[in-house]
Each structure stands twice: as structure tokens, then as C-alpha cells.
Amino acid sequence: MKPRVLAISSGGGHWVQLLRLRPAFENCKVTFATVSKEYKHEVEDHDFRLVLDSNMDQKFRLFLSLFSVIWIILKERPNTIVSTGAAPGYFAVWFGKLIGKKTVWIDSIANGDELSLSGKRVGAYADLWLTQWKHLEKPGGPTYSGSVLD
């Protein structure tokens, strides 16, 4: 059986980075989840789900976003959750870890001076916790294995 992967991110740069990771999902049954249906045609050969976007300034929306993410994880039953951020991805990794899924966080390459807020906090829940900048690698994580820019 092919491993089932949920690849989830917000839109814009997070989504562009997630799509650049596609070779990692070659032997998997992957479902892509993001915040706008306008991205669907970019992953036509895969399952596609919508989640509600949110950021730290929108407390109630964050709450709804969390539930949209939980719903998709329960429906899709992935073995592994992979995210490039931001808030919906953080929720997916947090909830995934809670129910025993394998979790991967690739912090956005936009965070070149320090990890994002969610990128720092997610370290406790991500089994594979990656930064895209060598100088941000630390003992105990995050680790560096290259970037989407190479």
C-alpha cells in the first residue's frame, strides 16, 4: 500500500514552496490542501481539499481554521502530514502528532533571520523539523537538508 500523505499549506509563497516539494511524494497517495480553490488546477492529478485560512490577528477565524483542518485529517486518514506553513499547516502538524501521525514541517524560506512564530512552536510536534537556512540549524532541531531555492 502506498503511504498516504496530506500536503497542506496557506496560499501564496507557502503553496509555491509546497509544490516544489512534489518529488518527495512520488511513491505516495497525496492529497493537497490549501486555502483557495484557484490552486486546484495546479495539482489536477491529485486529490484536493480546501481549508479555511487564518493568521494570528484573527482569533475566531483561527478557531474555525483549526476545525476545518481537523475535519480533513479525520476524513483523509493520512499516514504523514507535510506542511510549509503557515497557520493551517501548524494546526495540521499539531493535531496530526496528537493522534499519532508522522509529521513534517518545512519552515518557509522567507524566514531567513529567525524561524517564524509557528515554525518555532511546531518543533514540539514535528517529527521531521526543517529549516531552509543552514545558519538556523540547531542541535535538537530544526535541521537543514537543503531548500526550495537550489
Add this chain to the structure above:
Amino acid sequence: MPEKNYDIFITVGTDQSFDRMVKVVDDWAGNIERQNVFAQIGQTDWKPANIDFANFLSPTAFLEKLVSASIIIGHAGMGTILTALKHQKPILVMPKRASLGEHRNEHQLATARRLLDLDKVEVAFDEDELREKLACLKTITPKNKIGKYASPNLTNAIASFINK
């Protein structure tokens, strides 16, 4: 009517607007009567006077505008930068500043500095520098093209974790 071809594509991304940057380009285009500039300006009450614009573009329309332009001027967002590099378009970025209420934190400043060090983009850190760079736009050339996907090291590390 055929779609007009634009030579310069301006984009501020899908988050907040970035009038501070677009205004400089709009003034410049007005002064030299430059016609073929198109700007995606975000949600804002202000309207450019001299250039064509849209508040938002669909991902497909965004890509069409980017591919048909010969130079990209944008906020320092990774979606814009990665897409420009993948299509080997010269790109000039100006970072949105949290200190001016243009973003939630200063990560665009970090992106601009780091990618300038790696010679991936041209950067205008403020309006004056943007005016200077606009005056010699032809000297901005494409950087090395990036591949279709992330570095194999990164995708292999993720693949072996998934298949473990």
C-alpha cells in the same frame, strides 16, 4: 480585442497592499510616459493614475502576466520571487515593512537581504532606491534559473522520512 502586452509587471502579493511601492512606479511611469506597465496592487482605496492595474489576479492570470513581462517588480514575497526565478525573469524586490504597518513582521526585510547576498534578486530597500533602480531598469538582468523543484537533498530527506 487582443490582450495588451505588458513589459513591466508589478505585484504586491495576496496579503496587504503596498501603495508605497506602487506609487513610486506609477509616478515614474507618468513622468516618462511609459505605457506598458501592469500592476497587481492588492486591496486598497488608492488607484494608480498612469498604469493599468488590478487589485488581485487569479493564479493563472498572475502567471500569464509574469511570463509575458520582461521584468518583474514586486514585494519581497517568496511566491513572487520563486516564480520569477523559475521563469528566469529579472526581478527587483522591495521589502514590505512591519514598522510601516505593511506586514505582520519584518521577514520580508530578511528575505531581501539574504537573497541579495545569494545574488538571487535585485533589491530596493526604500522609495529612493526604487527610483534609482527604475532609472536604470535595463541593467537588471535575469539571475540563474532555478529548477522546477526544490533541491534533491530536501525532497529526498522528506521522501525517506515518509517511506520509513
